[in-house]
Amino acid sequence: MLRIKKAEFVTSCNLGTPLPDLGGAAQIAMVGKSNVGKSSFINALCGNGRLARISSSPGKTRLINFFSVNGGEFYLVDLPGYGFAKAPKSEQDKWAELMEGYLRSGSVTHLFLLLDIRREPSDTDRQMLVWMQYYNIPYTIIATKSDKIPRTQRAAAAASASKSVGGLGTAIAVSADEKLGMDDVLTRIEQIVYDEARMVKSVRNDAGPLPDEG
Numbered sequence: 650m651l652r653i654k655k656a657e658f659v660t661s662c663n664l665g666t667p668l669p670d671l672g673g674a675a676q677i678a679m680v681g682k683s684n685v686g687k688s689s690f691i692n693a694l695c696g697n698g699r700l701a702r703i704s705s706s707p708g709k710t711r712l713i714n715f716f717s718v719n720g721g722e723f724y725l726v727d728l729p730g731y732g733f734a735k736a737p738k739s740e741q742d743k744w745a746e747l748m749e750g751y752l753r754s755g756s757v758t759h760l761f762l763l764l765d766i767r768r769e770p771s772d773t774d775r776q777m778l779v780w781m782q783y784y785n786i787p788y789t790i791i792a793t794k795s796d797k798i799p800r801t802q803r804a805a806a807a808a809s810a811s812k813s814v815g816g817l818g819t820a821i822a823v824s825a826d827e828k829l830g831m832d833d834v835l836t837r838i839e840q841i842v843y844d845e846a847r848m849v850k851s852v853r854n855d856a857g858p859l860p861d862e863g
Contacts, residue, residue, distance in 0.1 A: 650832065651839035654719055656695035661712040664747050668756055669715060675723040675845040676715075676756055677838060680748070680777060681763030683730030686793040689825035690763060691716065691725055694834060701727055711744065713751055723842045726757075732773040752784045759787045759841045761834075762814070766792040766806050766822060770814040778815050789837055790816045796824035 660669050679687045688701035700716060714727040728751065729744045751757065760781050764770055781788050792807040807820040821837065823830035 651835045651842070653695050653835070656697055656700055656716055656718045656725070658700065659715040659717050659724070661714050662747075662751075663712050664743055664750075668713075668751065668754055671715070671724055671756075672721065673849055674721055675758040675842045676726050677723060677759045677761065677841060678726040678728055678751070678757050679761050679763060680728045681730060681791075681793075682732040682765070682771065682773065685730065685763045685765050686825055687727055687730065687763055690791065690793060690823065691727060693823075693825035693828055694831055695725070711740075713747065723758075723838070723845075726751075731777065732771055749780065752780055752786065757784075757786050758845050759789065761789050761791050762816070763791045763793050764810045764814060764820065766795050766803070766810055766820075767797055770810060774814050787841075788816070790814065790818075790820035791834070792820040792822045794824060795822040795829055796827045 662668055679691060681687055691701040692698050695716070695718065701714065711729055713729070716725045716727070718725060728748050731741075731744060731748070762774070762777060762781070764774060778788070790807075790811045792803075792810045795803045795807070798806055803822045804819075807822040811818060811820040821830050821833050823834060
């Protein structure tokens with residue numbers, strides 16, 4: 650199974666900032682409502698409590714943050730949280746434009762849509778899934794904060810979260826605090842990275858050898 654041995658922050662992007670050239674490596678992006686636990690999830694997954702900034706105030710992630718994993722084997726991408734009602738409408742519009750620009754860029758290999766396992770998905774969660782499907786981006790639903798409900802209810806609650814948002818299949822139930830479900834997520838990432846590398850290799854082979862310059 651995949652192990653994350655090293656993870657480090659690379660760069661951030663805002664509106665008008667060019668996306669980084671990551672050499673064709675897989676980009677797995679995290680998206681979800683403000684306060685759903687994206688930063689905590691990334692930190693738990695990478696075994697580094699200080700990798701992604703965690704704030705007690707929702708809506709603080711206003712940039713797209715890129716993290717290199719295992720020396721650039723793949724990248725985790727933290728997108729701004731959506732649905733923070735206290736933010737000015739103009740600010741919410743900027744976040745939406747920033748995220749949609751990234752989604753339509755063709756850079757995204759896979760999206761993890763994070764949902765709070767205890768809550769009914771919101772209209773913005775459902776709209777995000779529509780965006781993902783519109784741009785034909787493969788996705789996995791991650792049900793966060795699973796330690797907050799009894800163990801016997803987690804599988805059903807994860808399945809319900811996926812169904813309620815309109816997703817295909819069930820969700821992976823995780824807890825950043827108790828490191829629950831991280832092995833399942835790593836197994837999913839391993840398959841994503843393998844499939845992406847195989848596809849890139851296939852495209853290069855189909856292109857044939859480079860023409861002689863002489």
